Amino acid sequence: MQERARRRIPGGTQLLSKRPEMFAPGQWPGYYSRASGVDVWDLDGNKYVDMSINAAGACVLGYADRNIDSAVRAAIDTGTNSILNSPEEVELADLLCEIHPWAQMVRYARSGGESMTIAVRIARAYTKKDKVAFCGYHGWFDWYLAANLAHGNNLDGHLLPGLDPAGVPRALAGTAFPFRYNHVEDLEGIIKDNRDEVGVVVMEPVRDSYPENEFLKRVSEVAHEIGAVLIFDEVTSAFRMNTGGIHLKLGVTPDIAVFSKALGNGYPIGAVVGKEDVMQAAQSTFISSTNWTEKIGPVAALAMIKKHRRVNAAKHLIAVGTRIQEGWRNAAEEAGLKIAVSEIPPLSHFAFEHEKNQVMITLFTQLMLKKGYLASGKFYSMYAHKFSDVDGYVEAAGNVFRSIADALKKGELEKQLMGPVAHTGFHRLA
Numbered sequence: 001m002q003e004r005a006r007r008r009i010p011g012g013t014q015l016l017s018k019r020p021e022m023f024a025p026g027q028w029p030g031y032y033s034r035a036s037g038v039d040v041w042d043l044d045g046n047k048y049v050d051m052s053i054n055a056a057g058a059c060v061l062g063y064a065d066r067n068i069d070s071a072v073r074a075a076i077d078t079g080t081n082s083i084l085n086s087p088e089e090v091e092l093a094d095l096l097c098e099i100h101p102w103a104q105m106v107r108y109a110r111s112g113g114e115s116m117t118i119a120v121r122i123a124r125a126y127t128k129k130d131k132v133a134f135c136g137y138h139g140w141f142d143w144y145l146a147a148n149l150a151h152g153n154n155l156d157g158h159l160l161p162g163l164d165p166a167g168v169p170r171a172l173a174g175t176a177f178p179f180r181y182n183h184v185e186d187l188e189g190i191i192k193d194n195r196d197e198v199g200v201v202v203m204e205p206v207r208d209s210y211p212e213n214e215f216l217k218r219v220s221e222v223a224h225e226i227g228a229v230l231i232f233d234e235v236t237s238a239f240r241m242n243t244g245g246i247h248l249k250l251g252v253t254p255d256i257a258v259f260s261k262a263l264g265n266g267y268p269i270g271a272v273v274g275k276e277d278v279m280q281a282a283q284s285t286f287i288s289s290t291n292w293t294e295k296i297g298p299v300a301a302l303a304m305i306k307k308h309r310r311v312n313a314a315k316h317l318i319a320v321g322t323r324i325q326e327g328w329r330n331a332a333e334e335a336g337l338k339i340a341v342s343e344i345p346p347l348s349h350f351a352f353e354h355e356k357n358q359v360m361i362t363l364f365t366q367l368m369l370k371k372g373y374l375a376s377g378k379f380y381s382m383y384a385h386k387f388s389d390v391d392g393y394v395e396a397a398g399n400v401f402r403s404i405a406d407a408l409k410k411g412e413l414e415k416q417l418m419g420p421v422a423h424t425g426f427h428r429l430a
């Protein structure tokens, strides 16, 4: 199927993070026939426990969650689309504004990148200024990739290295400028060089690390001093540490916050949530699309938020992620390997502190597959993960860390790999 896909679908998949090459080329199963809870079955009927990144972070409650699916089935039974609008859009907007009391208005799309692009358009329309200062990864759209027109490596260090801006108009060079997390001086420098032209400041409130030295507060002050709109990209960070945007826990409010991924627990939905005066600028520009009006997205999001809140999903996501991080640390120590562990517990990440990290991570994936786990250097918690899943995984990871340490000692890391080393960023596929 993977060979067939590469012949028919450029790059083989629609999402870089789902390419088998990102895990263990030639070994990662790549396709699934069924997914339920934390279990995934490949096309040959092999069952795996998913201890990797749960649909790139979309299925925060678990695969095929019964509550979400039954709400969606009811939506299907009453017609998912018509020439009239679905009231669930309004109900969801009310709920999102209730959870984020600084916001009054909402627009929808169906993916994270689209929603971010809407947010940036609204911000540019509001400030009437073109230039964007940003930190982090925000999707595949022109406004963002434009950063790599000026310097091909501007986006390196913002989650996905090597993003190629071919096809992005060269005229957009010099419209998007990156700043590093926890480096407010970068943002100040961008603003000094482009003082009257920066209208938008975009960032993920948290990713690899927490804000230090009041970084978010400083960013907000700097943005507002020049009248720019501050957008928090919560596409990945929301619904992990709390029900809603992670910024609610950090005490800094943006002008717009953007949600997707976990919001629909795997059903497509994206929401741009913002302050009324800024959001009204959406009426001064044209933002409109047929499939943004179907009913499943808002229905799934309503069911997801209500369940997330009812069961206090965040508490469990944090507990699971914390146990995984402890498990990695203990396993590494026992095996005599050095690892660095980062990110908030529900979005955990480890890397071997060794020049052959990427080979070692690929071997980790290979050996974990043999034990029935989908696993890599990243772990995203699902509400469906049971502590027994975590314990089983930690034990398996401990054994695998010992095997890797052994292979390292014997100088056999590459020899033990049964395929090529996993890719780390964007690569063209043959």
Ligand SMILES: Cc1ncc(COP(=O)(O)O)c(C=O)c1O
Pocket (backbone or CB within 6 Å): 111, 112, 113, 114, 116, 136, 137, 138, 139, 140, 204, 233, 234, 235, 236, 237, 260, 261
């Ligand atoms: C912070 C952030 N913003 C935007 C996106 C893009 O979202 P999507 O893949 O749904 O277009 C992602 C996806 O990984 C993301 O992590």
